[in-house]
Amino acid sequence: MKIEDIKVYVCSPGRNFVTVKIFTDEGVYGLGDATVNGRELAVVAYLEEHVIPCLIGRDAHQIEDIWQYLSKGAYWQNGAISMAAIGAIDVALWDIKGKIAGLPVYQLLGGKSRRAVTVYAHVNGSSIDEVIDNLEIAIKEGYKVVRLQSAIPSLEGTYGTLDGKKNYYELQGSRPLPPEQIWSTTKYLNFIPELFKRAREKFGYDIELCHDIHSRLTPIEAAQLGKMLEPYRLKFMEDTTTYDNPEGYKIIRNHTTTPIALGEKFNTIWDAKPLIENQYIDFVRTAATHGGGITPLKKLADFAALYHVRMAPHGAPDLSPVCFMAHMHLDLWAPNFGVQEFIGFGTPELNEVFTYNATLKEGEIYIDDTPGLGIEFNEDLAKKYPYKRSYLPVSRLEDGTLWNW
Numbered sequence: 276m277k278i279e280d281i282k283v284y285v286c287s288p289g290r291n292f293v294t295v296k297i298f299t300d301e302g303v304y305g306l307g308d309a310t311v312n313g314r315e316l317a318v319v320a321y322l323e324e325h326v327i328p329c330l331i332g333r334d335a336h337q338i339e340d341i342w343q344y345l346s347k348g349a350y351w352q353n354g355a356i357s358m359a360a361i362g363a364i365d366v367a368l369w370d371i372k373g374k375i376a377g378l379p380v381y382q383l384l385g386g387k388s389r390r391a392v393t394v395y396a397h398v399n400g401s402s403i404d405e406v407i408d409n410l411e412i413a414i415k416e417g418y419k420v421v422r423l424q425s426a427i428p429s430l431e432g433t434y435g436t437l438d439g440k441k442n443y444y445e446l447q448g449s450r451p452l453p454p455e456q457i458w459s460t461t462k463y464l465n466f467i468p469e470l471f472k473r474a475r476e477k478f479g480y481d482i483e484l485c486h487d488i489h490s491r492l493t494p495i496e497a498a499q500l501g502k503m504l505e506p507y508r509l510k511f512m513e514d515t516t517t518y519d520n521p522e523g524y525k526i527i528r529n530h531t532t533t534p535i536a537l538g539e540k541f542n543t544i545w546d547a548k549p550l551i552e553n554q555y556i557d558f559v560r561t562a563a564t565h566g567g568g569i570t571p572l573k574k575l576a577d578f579a580a581l582y583h584v585r586m587a588p589h590g591a592p593d594l595s596p597v598c599f600m601a602h603m604h605l606d607l608w609a610p611n612f613g614v615q616e617f618i619g620f621g622t623p624e625l626n627e628v629f630t631y632n633a634t635l636k637e638g639e640i641y642i643d644d645t646p647g648l649g650i651e652f653n654e655d656l657a658k659k660y661p662y663k664r665s666y667l668p669v670s671r672l673e674d675g676t677l678w679n680w
């Protein structure tokens with residue numbers, strides 16, 4: 276079965292997505308997601324100029340060899356842009372293999388390890404009261420795991436307070452250049468434990484809670500936060516500090532028993548390796564799109580399992596439904612699956628362009644047994660939603676110093 280053609284589509288049904296479609300000489304096609312938020316067209320150029328010409332005529336069954344060829348064979352390895360390109364090709368090839376086999380991808384990985392995929396919902400607000408009200412709604416909807424984020428009083432622009440209460444995800448397309456937000460670690464650390472205290476006082480300890488810090492703390496500050504949050508027993512605190520220096524996570528680990536999640540920006544297993552083998556983290560968050568596809572994520576899951584580290588794949592709105600479905604298959608299979616991030620099924624425009632069968636019931640997602648990934652992409656409808664240049668916000672300290680996002 277030869278690869279006959281590969282097309283790349285950029286559309287913006289609510290936000291920008293880069294979708295790859297591989298066509299074979301047997302009439303079967305596969306889909307992949309190559310979206311890198313705020314750098315979408317760089318991936319398109321990488322695919323169209325440097326990847327696709329090398330793949331035409333190759334055997335679509337040779338997923339592993341194609342992955343090695345694009346990765347090892349490229350000389351310039353790794354990085355967000357090239358790994359998203361390789362990830363999209365890899366996911367599309369798994370989609371094709373499943374269709375040819377007449378099996379959903381999770382069967383090719385080793386079969387189901389659980390009935391469905393437990394997800395965590397996002398609960399945001401511009402004050403603790405608002406977050407608590409929204410948490411009540413999420414619990415009533417049946418979620419068992421929830422991520423809590425709150426705006427910090429006297430700090431403009433964090434979660435839920437930008438542009439008339441929209442959260443930052445919704446800024447896409449509304450500004451031609453990156454919006455800027457102010458950050459103060461002192462104000463944040465003085466404020467955030469109260470959010471979790473209030474949540475526990477009102478809802479008890481059965482609801483599992485997570486929190487994302489977007490790398491804004493130093494290791495010792497992250498250790499302080501972990502200690503302060505210990506009484507509220509979080510499922511995990513995510514991206515407390517940057518991962519450029521894995522030893523920073525040793526400092527956090529040595530001081531707190533609050534579990535640690537990391538890895539949504541990892542592009543390879545090697546990014547995760549020192550953190551996992553030293554047991555500095557508890558959940559690894561790498562996505563099929565940014566981590567190079569299903570092939571390396573399967574290896575990452577197996578490696579992580581040796582160290583009691585569980586999978587908690589990134590599921591922000593900038594990963595397309597194609598990546599979401601790739602995660603559903605990985606999550607159903609991985610024996611060491613932890614939890615899947617989930618921000619809802621998205622807007623009507625999005626669900627017009629991407630169609631798939633996934634049902635949310637009591638905080639768990641069920642998919643059906645459609646061969647392959649079980650997702651369709653309507654390229655004609657996608658044309659209705661052209662690309663819009665767009666950026667994530669940038670973070671600065673109160674004195675203007677550029678800070679981590």
Ligand code: GCO
Nearest residue numbers: 312487539590591593616667
């Ligand atoms: C998450 C992520 C998002 C990112 C976004 C960047 O945990 O969902 O941290 O909040 O900001 O994916 O593109």
Ligand code: MG
Nearest residue numbers: 487513514539
């Ligand atoms: Mg995150």
